[in-house]
Amino acid sequence: xxxxxxxxxxxxxxxxxxxxxxxxxxxxxxxxxxxxxxxxxxxxxxxxxxxxxxxxxxxxxxxxxxxxxxxxxxxxxxxxxxxxxxxxxxxxxxxxxxxxxxxxxxxxxxxxxxxxxxxxxxxxxxxxxxxxxxxxxxxxxxxxxxxxxxxxxxxxxxxxxxxxxxxxxxxxxxxxxxxxxxxxxxxxxxxxxxxxxxxxxxxxxxxxxxxxxxxxxxxxxxxxxxxxxxxxxxxxxxxxxxxxxxxxxxxxxxxxxxxxxxxxxxxxxxxxxxxxxxxxxxxxxx
Numbered sequence: 052x053x054x055x056x057x058x059x060x061x062x063x064x065x066x067x068x069x070x071x072x073x074x075x076x077x078x079x080x081x082x083x084x085x086x087x088x089x090x091x092x093x094x095x096x097x098x099x100x101x102x103x104x105x106x107x108x109x110x111x112x113x114x115x116x117x118x119x120x121x122x123x124x125x126x127x128x129x130x131x132x133x134x135x136x137x138x139x140x141x142x143x144x145x146x147x148x149x150x151x152x153x154x155x156x157x158x159x160x161x162x163x164x165x166x167x168x169x170x171x172x173x174x175x176x177x178x179x180x181x182x183x184x185x186x187x188x189x190x191x192x193x194x195x196x197x198x199x200x201x202x203x204x205x206x207x208x209x210x211x212x213x214x215x216x217x218x219x220x221x222x223x224x225x226x227x228x229x230x231x232x233x234x235x236x237x238x239x240x241x242x243x244x245x246x247x248x249x250x251x252x253x254x255x256x257x258x259x260x261x262x263x264x265x266x267x268x269x270x271x272x273x274x275x276x277x278x279x280x281x282x283x284x285x286x287x288x289x290x291x292x293x294x295x296x297x298x299x300x301x302x303x304x305x306x307x308x309x310x311x312x313x314x315x316x317x318x319x320x321x322x323x324x325x326x327x328x329x330x331x332x333x334x335x336x337x
Contacts, residue, residue: 052268052317053317053318053323054270054273054316054319055104055271055318055320056320057275058092058103058106059106059132059275060105060107060277061277062084063281063285063298067172069287069294072294082285085111085115088278091280092309095313099310102319102320103320104127104129106170107119107166109157112161128321131151131154131158131168132170134150134153135150137172139176139183140180141175144183147183151190165191167322168192168194168322169187170195171183171197173205174197176195177211187226188224194321195226196272199231200231200233209240213233214269215229215324229272229321231245232272234263234264243260245272245273246274247301250304250308251300254312257312258315273318275305275309282302
């Protein structure tokens, strides 16, 4: 069965975990490591013959257009990850539209392709901002991948969809939602598919959970950030123990885990998976 492989294409200093320590205005002053780390991911994907969906930060597309062009030239899908990595649930609808359009323009100028997919920074689309789906549909997005059906101190929508679903909007339009993968354990949704959950979990557990999803005829949505491969990324002073754990924990293990995933499972892009759904509607429902 085909699973879905995604990359949040951003640099080490943009993450929500470091927002209290690094302002947007400082980004230009910090050492960029995104090209080196993304090139390593591209090498891995090329070696194993898989394609992925890259959710590109518009700011990165502006600063590193060659990188975005390389992503598309190697057959991967480019999608939108906002312009400046601001949480959607802290924006007005007008600010959200402006940020998204700026990101789309930057991506188009970098590679000549208009993205049809969107992923909110920090999984920040939720039931508090129902206008977000309408806005995305109005901007001609085919799908969104911003819902994480868990409870977390930074993000999460525990009652959100657990499986791929086509959302019918009040306007009459529709948009696919591709939520982050979870497994129900003791009545609670447990995250399995990426980020710190992938880094810190033993591979046997990740493999078992993906196999469980596949037996239920659902794909696993895997996600990774290029900086998660970078054991030499700058270490900031003044971080709490939790911040250090989230940013640097288990980084030395992730590249090997990714290789084992690519050896064990089949993957495709979100856009290609949706094409399969249209031909044969599988994987829907809560």
